Amino acid sequence: MGRSPSCPKEGLNKGAWTALEDKLLASYIKAHGEGKWSDLSRRAGLKRCGKSCRLRWLNYLRPDIKRGNISRDEEELIIRLHNLLGNRWSLIAGRLPGRTDNEIKNYWNTVLRKRAKGQASIGTPPSKSTHKMLSTESGDCEPLRSPRATKAKIKVILTKATRSSSKVRIPTQLPAAQHTDKLRDGQLNSTNNNQEMSGDIATVEAHNGTQVLDSFNSDGGGSDLLNEQLKERDVEFEENPMQPLAFDEAMFKNWTVNPCLNGNDAMDFDSLALLLETDEFSFCRNINFQT
DNA sequence: AAGAATCACAACCGCGTCATA
DNA sequence: GTATGACGCGGTTGTGATTCT
Numbered sequence A: 001m002g003r004s005p006s007c008p009k010e011g012l013n014k015g016a017w018t019a020l021e022d023k024l025l026a027s028y029i030k031a032h033g034e035g036k037w038s039d040l041s042r043r044a045g046l047k048r049c050g051k052s053c054r055l056r057w058l059n060y061l062r063p064d065i066k067r068g069n070i071s072r073d074e075e076e077l078i079i080r081l082h083n084l085l086g087n088r089w090s091l092i093a094g095r096l097p098g099r100t101d102n103e104i105k106n107y108w109n110t111v112l113r114k115r116a117k118g119q120a121s122i123g124t125p126p127s128k129s130t131h132k133m134l135s136t137e138s139g140d141c142e143p144l145r146s147p148r149a150t151k152a153k154i155k156v157i158l159t160k161a162t163r164s165s166s167k168v169r170i171p172t173q174l175p176a177a178q179h180t181d182k183l184r185d186g187q188l189n190s191t192n193n194n195q196e197m198s199g200d201i202a203t204v205e206a207h208n209g210t211q212v213l214d215s216f217n218s219d220g221g222g223s224d225l226l227n228e229q230l231k232e233r234d235v236e237f238e239e240n241p242m243q244p245l246a247f248d249e250a251m252f253k254n255w256t257v258n259p260c261l262n263g264n265d266a267m268d269f270d271s272l273a274l275l276l277e278t279d280e281f282s283f284c285r286n287i288n289f290q291t
Numbered sequence B: 001a002a003g004a005a006t007c008a009c010a011a012c013c014g015c016g017t018c019a020t021a
Numbered sequence C: 001g002t003a004t005g006a007c008g009c010g011g012t013t014g015t016g017a018t019t020c021t
Helices: A019-032 A037-043 A050-061 A072-085 A089-094 A101-120 A128-133 A176-185 A225-239 A249-257 A269-277 A279-286
Strands: A168-170 A202-207 A210-216
Touching (some): A019 A050
Antiparallel strands (some): A202 A210
């Protein structure tokens, strides 16, 4: 059927946005709301394609965007979530209120990836830039996004993202009790394709014995959302002690390699995140998800 | 001081998914 | 069932700013 170009119209502006364009777009959206981007750009009097308007709004003009340095907490969260999710920037951004997927992607590509690369090349003479990055051996993360302020040694394995929807198939293992509890409590949505579910870290779709993780929901918490939720889970554990995690290293590695394992047990992202928190599973942070 | 190298990030591009006619 | 357009996502590029030599 052939696909039309993304922004086929001739005579549209490209490149950097002017202050006037920003103003037009922001005021139009304020008055009429988002959506129908191609129509919106025309109605707002902008000579921009809809995609460009959407991007500008989402990444720059939106009022709730948090600009400025990415904190250490946020960075740690990004690293952890990247280990968990790979290059699914929108999902990662969903856990960092006020941060955009583009910002996180840029941050990863410019700061964290280089840091990881610097790690990988230990033993070989560092390049000029990696030498700078590794000049602090303490392992502390300096305040970030100040120019060239990338000094921490954090080992990150890059993942090669494949194009996919926001659904992530995850193996079903552990903790079955928790899974059934969620089913009972209605926290699992069997047909959900809606990313605005509330109540839990992830919305999970029962699907042929496996589960399809739909997305993190955005609940508007702080930058250490994951920790917050883990804390909440801890409390829950005390009240309802679960069986010990039915995991071992081999099992974990196995399902990361073969993410479509059959399984009778349930695992959700709460569990996985909790698992990643533990020292025993510190190796998980270096696992390369084969997505 | 000047040119080169590097960094940071906004913006673009192409593709996949979904809704709908 | 198919075609089409809108939207969203992730990869990549362009460019101004900053730092180094």
